[in-house]
Amino acid sequence: MQVQLETLSNLERRITIALPMTEIDAKVTERLKRAARSAKIQGFRPGKAPFKIVEANYGPQIREEVIGEQVQQSFYVAVAQEKQRIAGYPRFEAAQESADLENFKFSAVFEVFPEVVVGDLTSAEIEKPVTPVGDAQIEQTIEILRKQRTRFNYVDRAAAEGDRVIIDFKGSIDGVLFAGGSAENHAFVLGQGQMLADFEAGVTGLKEGETKSIEVAFPEDYHGKDVAGKTAVFEITVKNVSEAQLPAIDADFAKALGVADGDVEKMRAEISKNVAREVKRRLASRTKENVMQALLDATKIDLPKSLVELEVGRLMDQARQDLQQRGMNIKDMPFPAELFTAQAERRVALGLILSAVVEANKLEAKPEQVNAMIAEFADSYEHPEEVAKWYAESAERMEGPTSMVLEDNVVEFVLSQAKVVEKEVAFDALMGNNA
The missing domain is CATH 3.10.50.40 (Chitinase A; domain 3)
Structure with a gap:
C-alpha cells in the first residue's frame, strides 16, 4: 500500500492511497470461490455451476464489495500510520486517470482536530453570582406556592x-x-x-x-x-x-405539597431545602456560563467544518422533535442551517476546549465525584436508592453525570486561575419570580 498525504489548509488534508490490484484480485477470487459453493444459477444444481459462469454472474458485485471494504480499511490504516486525528467523516474521491494498471488508486479528503492552546486565564475576570437565602426568601416562596393554588x-x-x-x-x-x-x-x-x-x-x-x-x-x-x-x-x-x-398555611396546604402527615414545620423545612438546592443549581449554572465564555474569549481555535455541520444537524433534529412534541406539523416547515450555525460553532469550540483543559490538567471525573453527583440528583426523589441504581445499571446513563462532573472540574480549575468577582443577584431575579 502506497500512501501520499497532502495539506490542503490548516485543518484539511488529502490522502491518496494505491492498493495493489493483485491483492484486490486475490480477495475477489477467494470470495467468488466461497460463493460458488452455494451459488444458485439456472440450469445447474446449487454449488455445481462452473467457476467462469459464477464469475460472470457474481463477479461485478463481489468486486465492488471488496473494493469498498479495502478502501475503508486501508484509509483508517493509513491515517493511523500518518498519525492523523480525523474530525468528522472523510469524503472519498476517485483518483485521476493514471497509466498505472497495477494499482487501484483513490483519495480521501478529511479534516483533522485542531491543536487547542488555552490562553492565559490569570488575567481573566469572571463574575460569580451569589444570592443569600434566608427566612424572607422561604416565606416569599410559600406565598408563591399559595398563589399557585x-x-x-x-x-x-x-x-x-x-x-x-x-x-x-x-x-x-x-x-x-x-x-x-x-x-x-x-x-x-x-x-x-x-x-x-x-x-x-x-x-x-x-x-x-x-x-x-x-x-x-x-x-x-x-x-x-x-x-x-x-x-x-x-x-x-x-x-x-x-x-x-389563598389557601391557609395549615395541614391541608402541607399535604397538598406532599407532606403526608400535614406537619407545617416539616413543610417549611422541605421548602427551605428545595429552595436552597434550586438556588445553588441556578447560581452554578450562571457561573459555569461565565467560565465557558471566559474560556472562549481566551482561546483562539479553528473549527473543523465537518464537526460544525454534524452539530448543526443534531440541533435541527432536536428542534424538530421539540416542535413535534408540542403538536406542531413540521412536515413542510423549513429549517435553515444558518439558524443553528452560531450555536453549533459555540458547542463545538467548547467541546474541544474542555477536552484540552481536562487532558492538560488531569481533571477526569473520579468515581466518587460521579456517585456524589448522582446522589444529589436522587435526593429530590421519594426513593433515592432506586434512582442511583437506575444510573448504575447503564454505562450510557452514567455518561450524563460523568459529563457534568467533568464540567464542574473545569469550572473549579478556571476559577482557581482567574480573578473571581462576586456579584449579588436578587432572589427574584435569579428565580424568575413576579411576586
Whole structure:
C-alpha cells in the first residue's frame, strides 16, 4: 500500500492511497470461490455451476464489495500510520486517470482536530453570582406556592384588582368588527396585565350583568399589525366576578405539597431545602456560563467544518422533535442551517476546549465525584436508592453525570486561575419570580 498525504489548509488534508490490484484480485477470487459453493444459477444444481459462469454472474458485485471494504480499511490504516486525528467523516474521491494498471488508486479528503492552546486565564475576570437565602426568601416562596393554588369564589360586587372576571366582548374599529376582537366567556384576572391597560380599566368597577362600551388605544408596537396604533371600541358584558382566596398555611396546604402527615414545620423545612438546592443549581449554572465564555474569549481555535455541520444537524433534529412534541406539523416547515450555525460553532469550540483543559490538567471525573453527583440528583426523589441504581445499571446513563462532573472540574480549575468577582443577584431575579 502506497500512501501520499497532502495539506490542503490548516485543518484539511488529502490522502491518496494505491492498493495493489493483485491483492484486490486475490480477495475477489477467494470470495467468488466461497460463493460458488452455494451459488444458485439456472440450469445447474446449487454449488455445481462452473467457476467462469459464477464469475460472470457474481463477479461485478463481489468486486465492488471488496473494493469498498479495502478502501475503508486501508484509509483508517493509513491515517493511523500518518498519525492523523480525523474530525468528522472523510469524503472519498476517485483518483485521476493514471497509466498505472497495477494499482487501484483513490483519495480521501478529511479534516483533522485542531491543536487547542488555552490562553492565559490569570488575567481573566469572571463574575460569580451569589444570592443569600434566608427566612424572607422561604416565606416569599410559600406565598408563591399559595398563589399557585388560588381559588376564586363568586362575589356580588363591582370588579376590583385581583378579581377574576368572565366577560363577553366585541371590538370594532370605525364601526367594523375586526379579527380576534371578539370573545365569549373570556376569563382573566384584573391587575396581572393579561389585557391592555385601557381594557382592564374599563372592566374594573363593573358588576355581574353590567354592559359598557369603552375605547382602547392599541400601542404602535402591538403584535397584531392590523390594529397596531389604532383605537377600537369594545362592548363588554360582565358575566361573573370572583374574588381570589389563598389557601391557609395549615395541614391541608402541607399535604397538598406532599407532606403526608400535614406537619407545617416539616413543610417549611422541605421548602427551605428545595429552595436552597434550586438556588445553588441556578447560581452554578450562571457561573459555569461565565467560565465557558471566559474560556472562549481566551482561546483562539479553528473549527473543523465537518464537526460544525454534524452539530448543526443534531440541533435541527432536536428542534424538530421539540416542535413535534408540542403538536406542531413540521412536515413542510423549513429549517435553515444558518439558524443553528452560531450555536453549533459555540458547542463545538467548547467541546474541544474542555477536552484540552481536562487532558492538560488531569481533571477526569473520579468515581466518587460521579456517585456524589448522582446522589444529589436522587435526593429530590421519594426513593433515592432506586434512582442511583437506575444510573448504575447503564454505562450510557452514567455518561450524563460523568459529563457534568467533568464540567464542574473545569469550572473549579478556571476559577482557581482567574480573578473571581462576586456579584449579588436578587432572589427574584435569579428565580424568575413576579411576586
